[in-house]
Amino acid sequence: MVRSIVSLDPEAIAADAIALAELNGGTGHEQVRIDWLGRRLADAAGSRHVDDAGNLVWTFGPAPYRLAVLAHVDDVFGEATERGVTERDGWLCGPGIGDNAIAVATAVAVCEHARPGPLAVVFTVGEEGLGGLRGAHHACRELAPEAVLALEGHGSDRVFTDAVGSLRVRFTVTGPGGHSWWDRGRPSAVHALVSLLHAMTATAPAPLSVNVGLIDGGTGVNAIAGQASAAVEWRATDQTALDRQEAALADLTVSPGLELRAERLDRRPAGSVPVSHPLVAAVLRARRKVGLPEVTGDGSTDANAALAAGIPAVALGCCEGENMHAPNERIRADSIGTGAGQLRAVLAEIMERNP
């Protein structure tokens, strides 16, 4: 049974989320948080192990699993970020509190006293930045669950049924460089890169979005640039559009005397689950019970990895929040209880279904 006589205490959930958010946990540096969770769950039901990707896998009952709940433990903040959460005017504010400490704490609270049957809860690594959904891909492969629920801290106002995919590429142009006057006429790496990026941003075909997120190059105002690079991201909910874009990279050229290198940094598969799917229906029924809107939308989460593996998946937000990925990120304390109630109701809908 999923339903538990133990009531969910939003203050205890917040305390766990604060403790987690105060630990370093940038992508690639999740170990401290995984260790913390191992200690936190020492006396909880079920069994736990750390898998080869570094995820903490918490299982109830033997495989095959009817559901895997994935909650990423990493966040976008590096070691240099000052950690700390403050409580003010009904908000919890601090880096990583919403994305994704509160989601991890919600999964802990809902499952620690549950006897849900064949369920796996995976605290994943590598969801943010250039993590490549490393943990989620590994967990989906190893556990092969019937369905996946990815938990995010923000966005409890909708269910994410469409997974936004992305392609991230670093372009580097190199050339001879030289003096801006005496060597005039030589090809410039900066000039070439700027025209390339201009063409890319002017022509990104629908349904793709394009963003030049980083750019650098050159050595001085009176030198022809010998090197320039940029990191570009395309996004879409349609994987074929991303595949077409990736194939087109092979046709890009720069002027003679220069060299262009395109290096793929990351690739996040797109996908979706139809609104008519039983998984979505179960989630919407659960949301009705706790008074959350039955609205669907799109997002970029651990659910992308499941959909790419052919496993039906949706992502759910646990709270109302704002300023995601910014140091002043914050969540509404009074939305924590509803988020936990939502997860408990979703597990009841899915795990108590007659096989």
Ligand SMILES: [Zn+2]
């Ligand atoms: Zn997240």
